[in-house]
Amino acid sequence: MIERPRRLRLNETIRKMTRETRVSSDSLIYPIFIKDGKDIKTEIPSLENQFHWSVDRVSECIESSLNKGINKFLLFGIPDHKDEVGSEAYSENGVVQRGIREIKKNFGSDAFLIADVCMCEYTSHGHCGILDGKYVNNDKTLEYLSKIAVAAAEAGIDMVAPSDMMDGRIAAMRNALDKNGFENTSIMSYAVKYASSFYGPFRDAAGSAPSFGDRKSYQMDYHNVREAVKEALTDEKEGADILMVKPAMSYLDVIKEVKDKTKLPLAAYSVSGEYAMIKAAAKQGLIDEYGIMCESSLAVFRAGADILITYYANELAEAIKRGDIG
Numbered sequence: 001m002i003e004r005p006r007r008l009r010l011n012e013t014i015r016k017m018t019r020e021t022r023v024s025s026d027s028l029i030y031p032i033f034i035k036d037g038k039d040i041k042t043e044i045p046s047l048e049n050q051f052h053w054s055v056d057r058v059s060e061c062i063e064s065s066l067n068k069g070i071n072k073f074l075l076f077g078i079p080d081h082k083d084e085v086g087s088e089a090y091s092e093n094g095v096v097q098r099g100i101r102e103i104k105k106n107f108g109s110d111a112f113l114i115a116d117v118c119m120c121e122y123t124s125h126g127h128c129g130i131l132d133g134k135y136v137n138n139d140k141t142l143e144y145l146s147k148i149a150v151a152a153a154e155a156g157i158d159m160v161a162p163s164d165m166m167d168g169r170i171a172a173m174r175n176a177l178d179k180n181g182f183e184n185t186s187i188m189s190y191a192v193k194y195a196s197s198f199y200g201p202f203r204d205a206a207g208s209a210p211s212f213g214d215r216k217s218y219q220m221d222y223h224n225v226r227e228a229v230k231e232a233l234t235d236e237k238e239g240a241d242i243l244m245v246k247p248a249m250s251y252l253d254v255i256k257e258v259k260d261k262t263k264l265p266l267a268a269y270s271v272s273g274e275y276a277m278i279k280a281a282a283k284q285g286l287i288d289e290y291g292i293m294c295e296s297s298l299a300v301f302r303a304g305a306d307i308l309i310t311y312y313a314n315e316l317a318e319a320i321k322r323g324d325i326g
């Protein structure tokens with residue numbers, strides 16, 4: 001007998017009943033940029049429909065997402081002041097720390113907050129750590145990353161997400177958090193982060209492009225996938241609670257491979273360049289933005305991710321509500 005999957009496709013109710021991949025808005029995380037200053041809600045030129053928010057207005061952004069069913073936020077800070085050691089990243093009054101306190105004051109546990117822990121938005125040279133000449137000093141950077149994680153925890157963060165790619169940072173941060181009484185603060189590690197051109201629009205948005213050189217000495221080479229597994233397993237052993245692969249769309253094979261090899265939940269970050277490409281092509285009338293958003297986001301889950309970090313989180317939540325995906 002000839003198999004006829006077509007019969008299942010004839011009817012929309014059956015199609016929905018037999019979907020192999022399920023997505024819910026519980027699995028989505030929305031990135032937010034908090035900027036020093038007052039009364040700021042400014043569209044980011046490189047990221048259409050994404051905004052810089054000042055602390056006094058960021059709650060508008062949170063509230064609108066909560067109304068759509070998105071309650072997890074990845075926070076990035078854009079400080080006015082930058083220096084060699086990125087001191088605003090761990091200052092009690094740094095822009096993210098103030099943002100966390102403001103959001104928690106207004107929304108409490110309704111808003112789950114995740115702090116991106118890195119230095120590139122805060123250093124005058126734009127690198128993700130403390131420099132020794134032309135190179136980042138890995139172990140010295142660990143001390144600073146730990147301070148940033150503790151400062152975020154003191155402000156009330158629920159989870160930290162180190163994106164720096166230094167070696168040994170998960171163990172260092174776990175120890176620092178535990179020592180300071182934050183045993184319950186989770187760590188989502190950007191375990192598998194490639195040196196990617198897809199971060200371009202983010203670097204424009206965050207003013208975090210390196211002033212010299214590139215990030216290839218600490219971010220991964222996109223020729224490699226066994227290295228991804230090694231990074232993932234190392235971070236698992238060091239105490240990460242969730243792992244991440246980044247970027248997403250061009251790394252679906254990596255997501256699948258890492259998912260097969262680790263026992264931890266896996267997130268994928270659909271980064272700024274992926275979003276900007278869809279926006280740009282849609283603006284020219286070349287593609288259907290809504291359709292591409294749904295299809296490319298679903299692909300990340302089909303590859304094995306449990307969580308998706310995306311600038312489309314709000315629109316996806318609406319697509320899920322409509323039943324177009326999920």
Ligand code: PBG
Nearest residue numbers: 118120163198199202271272273
């Ligand atoms: C910080 C960081 C970056 C992104 C997330 N955290 C930039 C980078 O590594 O250059 C990129 C996110 C995006 O492109 O959407 N290190």
